Each structure stands twice: as structure tokens, then as C-alpha cells.
Amino acid sequence: MRIRHLIPTVGASASAELRTAQEFTLQSIERARRCADPSLSIEVCSVAFHDESLDVPWVSSTPPLERSVQDLGDFREPRRLPLLSDVLDRFGDPADFDLAVLTNVDIAFQPLTYDLIAELRAEGYDAMSITRRTVYPPLGRTPSLSRLATSIGSPHPGDDCFAFDATMLPQLIRPDAALGVRWVARTLKWQLRLLADQFGQFNDLHATFHIGDDRLWIGDRFSDYESHNQRVVEQLIEELCERYGRERVRRLQSAAPFVRALEEGAAAAPLPARAQLNRPNDPPHPAGEVRLVFAATSGRSGSEFLAQLLGTAPNVDAGHEREPAMIGPFLRRVVYEDPSTSYTDRMVKVDAIRAEVELLAQGSVYVDTSHMFVKTFADVVLDSFPHHRVSIIALRRNPIDIAKSFMELDYFGPIRRPWMGWMPSPTAPYSHFRLEPDSIQSQFDLIFGYLVDIDARTMALREMTPGATWIDAHLDDITSRDGASHLFDQIKVTPPAHLHRVLAPVNARTATKNKAGQPVSRDAVASAWESFIARYGHRPEVAGFVTRWRGESP
């Protein structure tokens, strides 16, 4: 496999910090090149302005950049930032390589990162984004590559390492978005998502790393650069809608406000950048401070069992669907209206948690395993509590089993209406995986659509909250002694002495299922799933869902 890796490099005009970061980046990439499987042919190329060319023997040069964002407008503080369009042009002839890799100058590689990219391509990912971990130099010591590379750091949501098939290059629209400014990565990622047969979003690897987290783009100082990129995005969205259709574009993460603006002929009003997504500089939480644990799950996945399990630990106060449960009117308001309109009203959950936490002993762990978390209160909670105090257990169960249980309880069916207070229909306007009402063929479509919606909500939340501790758990695992012990380890809670005694069977809700009176075979559910995949498998949310569930096939 031939890989061409482009890095927009910097020279003397850049800050000392960025030049230092570039040194580490180049050291790491040189190491990764040498470590890579011999079958990989790797060409690393620098993209630079003519007066800041890089003089490193193993790095190839590309034609010098002849313009910057300064040529496209007036900005309060001059920054000579390259344009993505020019950088993409520097990849040259796509016939010369198989896989394009584009990373920022401050993104360092682990020794096996090229091997990883090649493996992921072999698994079928024809485009991918690998997000970094943010690491910090050791206090009082000169940082070294080995120290930085082996530091665990924390995950970061920003897209700063893309790899994609060279054949996609001619199809890419070349946006004049400035590098190093908000939205630039989206302009590429959206296109790759639309072009790829299988796009991979890898947020939980330790494949790349970055020193520190300055987030220059937050605040007003460089807001005029952000405005420039936003205008570029508006234009790009229009072109993408023409090329791929509005519905496909609307579903891209963060694209909806731009599509809506396009439809209304108004300026887009995307959400502002979040300044507190990841706060690695927050002091470690004091030992006596209450920690919070929530679950990201669909329901019928063992969330009640999870609360019972965690509640057996002596310093854990665990509840399943604690009050206020944030159901009914609160749910309707996040799926039938823009969720931001109910944000203030949904803050009652934060009030309630604060009140409950005040009633707990110092050093306790507050647990609410409600599946409403990702639907109605994750945003208000994560905006209100420091992320390092929050752990989120992504609790999974085989989707066929979940769907079977849903059907037998008649969720999304006409008999047991209470589900409407707990589960949003995927036909709701603000579903994360919206289905057209006319396209619904059976109750199973609503059930599977809901499961994909929850997965999409979870992934979006995960991407935005890397500072929180995310823990992946599977129902089959946590009902075993080893799995349960591991879970306690992960949330840093001492398990109860007689753990095996609490590993009781999961709540099967047999009586309610008997009342609903519609038993369904697993084969029938699997068959409905196949039908759903056949009709919706092309949508990125479903593809992502399937990818995350691989190994969970019926």
C-alpha cells in the first residue's frame, strides 16, 4: 500500500510552542515510518509557504503555498494561515498513491500508527478520522518524545488526522477554509462521510497525540477567522446539498443549522464552540468530592441491574431512573422542538442532582443509570458539572435481544402507550436518526430506528465530552463476576465483599410481556433487522451502529 502523508508545516514566523510541537511531530513520524510494516510505502510531504520550507531530508517538499487566508479578507490580527483547498491540491496526482493521510503539524504519531491506518483500510474503512489524545509535558522536566508518547493523557474530540482513499481526491470540493480555525476539519470530514462506503470515526484510540490543549479558537480574539470559515461552510453546504441531497447533508454532525439556514435564506446560527468540553487542567477532584455516574443506553439493556450492582458498593448511592426522571413533557420537548429551547427548563435535573448530592456523605458516588440520560439531560448535566467528576457507562446488549424485548413489551406499539413518555419515535423532527413517517413498514422499523438514534446520540455525546470518563460495558459481561469486578475497577469503586451474591438475573419483565401478549421469536427479529439494514444500511448512522455492533450479529 502506498501512503502519501501531507503535513502543513510551519517556519520561523510560528510561535515557539508550535515549532516545538512540530519537532516532536516530525520525530514521532520518522519513528513511525521506520516501524511500519515493510509492505507499506510511505511518503511524508511538507506543505509550506515559500519562505518557510522545511529542510528535513526524509520529508518531501510540495509546491510552495502562494496564498493564505489573508488574501481573502481583512482580519483584526494577521495570521498567515494556509487554505484547505491549497493543501488538498498539494496531494498531487492520486494515481501516485493509494491512501491519503492529512494531519495537523502538531499531531504526533505512535510508532504503529501507519500500520493501524493500513489495517483499518484493509477492514473496509475507505475514509477515517482518528482523533488524538491530549498529553502534557511532565512538570519540571524537559519533555521527551517517549515521555509524551507514553503519557495516557485524555481523549480529544477534534478531527486532526484524516486518512482516505486517493480516488476520493478528485471528487472533493476544495473549500477555502483556513487551517487552524473552527469548521475547517468539518469541511473535509463531511465530504469524506458522504463519499465513503464505510467511514470510520475513531475517538478512543491512542494512535496520535498532541501536547496541551490551548484552544485558540475559543473566544472572540480570532472570531473574524471563524466567521470567514463559517461563510465557506455555508457555500460548501449549498454545494453538498445539490450534489448529495439535503437529507443526507442535514444528518451530518453539526450541519443541520447550515441546511436550515439555507432553506430559510438566513445566516446560519450554529452552536458556539464549547469552552469546557475537556478541562484537563482541572485539578484532580478532591477525595471527598461526590462523583457522578450515568449510563448511555437504550433501555432494556440491563440498566436497572446496573444500578442494583453498583448500589451494592458501600459508598455508592445508586438509582435507576431517579427523580425527576425527565420523561414525558421533557422528552417531547427535545424531540419535537429544538432541544435548546427547553434547555433552561431541563435544568431542573441539575437542581435535583445538586440537592441529592448535598444529602450524600462526602466521597460518595452518585449513580443514575436511567436511559433518559442521553435523551433529556446529558447536556444540562455535563454543562453544569466538571467533566472529570462524571463517568458515563455506555451499556450495551445485543440489539436483537433488545428489539425482541421491546416488541414483547409492545414498545412503539399501540397497546402500551406509556412508552411514549420514555422513548422518542425516530419519526420525530429532532431525532438523531430521523425516519420519514411514510417509510415505516412495521413496528420493528420504529424500534430499530430508535436504537440507531440512541447510538447516534451516544456517539455525538462521546465526541463532545472526552473529559468525562467513558466506560464501555456489555450486559453479558457485567453479569459475570469478572466483568462486574472490572466495572467496579473502572469507576474506581471497591466492589462489595460478596459480589457473586448480587449477580442476580436481569429484570425480564415477564408479567408485563405476558400482558402485552405478543411473543416474538429471535429469528423473526433477526429477519426484521435484515430488512431494516437493506433499506437504511446506506445511512451513516446505521453503518456506524452496525460497525459498533460487529460481533453482535444475531
Place this chain on the structure above:
Amino acid sequence: VTPLHFLYHVPKTGGQTVRDHLDSVLTRGEDFDFIGRWDRGDHYDFDALLESLAARPTGEVIAVGGHPLYRHHAALFPGRPLREVVFIREPAARVVSHYNFSTTMRLRNGRPVIPFDQYVAEYPANQMTNFLAKRLGIAKSQHLLNSVFAELSSFWLVGRTESLDQLAPRLFGDMGLEPVMPRRSNVSGLTIERHVTLDPDLVEQLRQHHPHDVMLHRAAARFEAAYLERHAGRSQPSVDQYS
């Protein structure tokens, strides 16, 4: 069309202070009604209220309040925009106030006094939440607090009794009355004998017993702040202005 103020009166949350002030500036039975056990001598004089309303144009009524006031009573005032108001008190302080009040009444009526420990043990949990849910027509369920919170977002004012001096003048101003601070009614140690005094351990014990009320009180602080923010920029009553 002038708005109608519905004052849900959760016991021991300052409702009598509001009622006494309205009694002093409005005419009971004309532009103000307060229904309930404590000021009329009867348990629930809904028939009298209906009779009274039938005899006059309901468009004149500025405010209706009282313990037995339910949301569905708004149907008696067709076409009037509703402004719902409730005060929520710190739960431990409210329970003790309730005990002091109840014991004072028992002593005055020559009835036996209930020991405080027994009173607390028998006191229904989360009484403010349950009282309010019932008044709002919310069916009993496991998720009562959820429904109460959902309804409170449409209230005109959800305030804390502790902030009554700050809120009441603004509320009176909303009603088109002079925005004055009312004199407190039923104050423990003054008109009501103080039989029990709060201490930190008792506060902790009572709050543990009424967790939903604690949450409700916490949320009331934010609702109250939102109300005050809506009032920001309007003329503020002077702090030494008493009725």
C-alpha cells in the same frame, strides 16, 4: 383581558402573609378570593365560591388563593389568562414551622400535644411535592416530581418563602397593586409559639426524610432567579417600605 393570579397555598410557605396583605388592599369577594380551611371556618367552601362567582363578573377578580385551590378551578374564569404562583419553603424549616403552628393551635384548643418525634415519624414524606401535584391535577405515580417540574416551567412565579420579602412586592406590582413588602403573618416566636427550634442535625434528618421537597426547593431557587431576571430593569420597591 386582565390576568388572573392563582395563588396555590402550600401550608406554611408564607401564603397567609400574602393573603393578609391582599385582604388589606382588596375587597374579599369582589376582586380577591381566598378559599380554605383556616380563614373561613369551613373545610372547603367551594359551593360558596361558586355562588359568589356567579353573582359577579369574573373579569374583576385579580387573585384567587388558598389551600384547596386546584388548577381546574381556572375553568370558573373563562377567557382569563392564568398566572400561577406558588411559594416553596426549605423543607426542614417548613416541617418545624408546621409543628409549631399545629402545637400552638392544639394548646389553644385544649387538645393533647403530639411529641415532636412522633410528629416527624408520622409526617408524610415530600408533602410539598405531593400537595402541589394534587393541586395541579397530576395523577399519583412513581414519577410525580417529574410531572411537577414539567408543570412549574409554565408558572408565573415559583419562589422561595425565604425570599418572600423580595418577591412579594414584585408580585403585588404584577397584580397592579402597590409594590410593598407585607408584614409577616403567623411568625414562630411571635404569633405562633416556638416549641421546636432547628439545629443542623435536625435539618439533616428532616431533609433526608423529604428528598423530593429538597429538590423542589432547590429548583425553586432557579425559578425565582428567572422571575427576578424578568423583573430586572423595572422599578424596585424600597426595602423599608411596609404596608
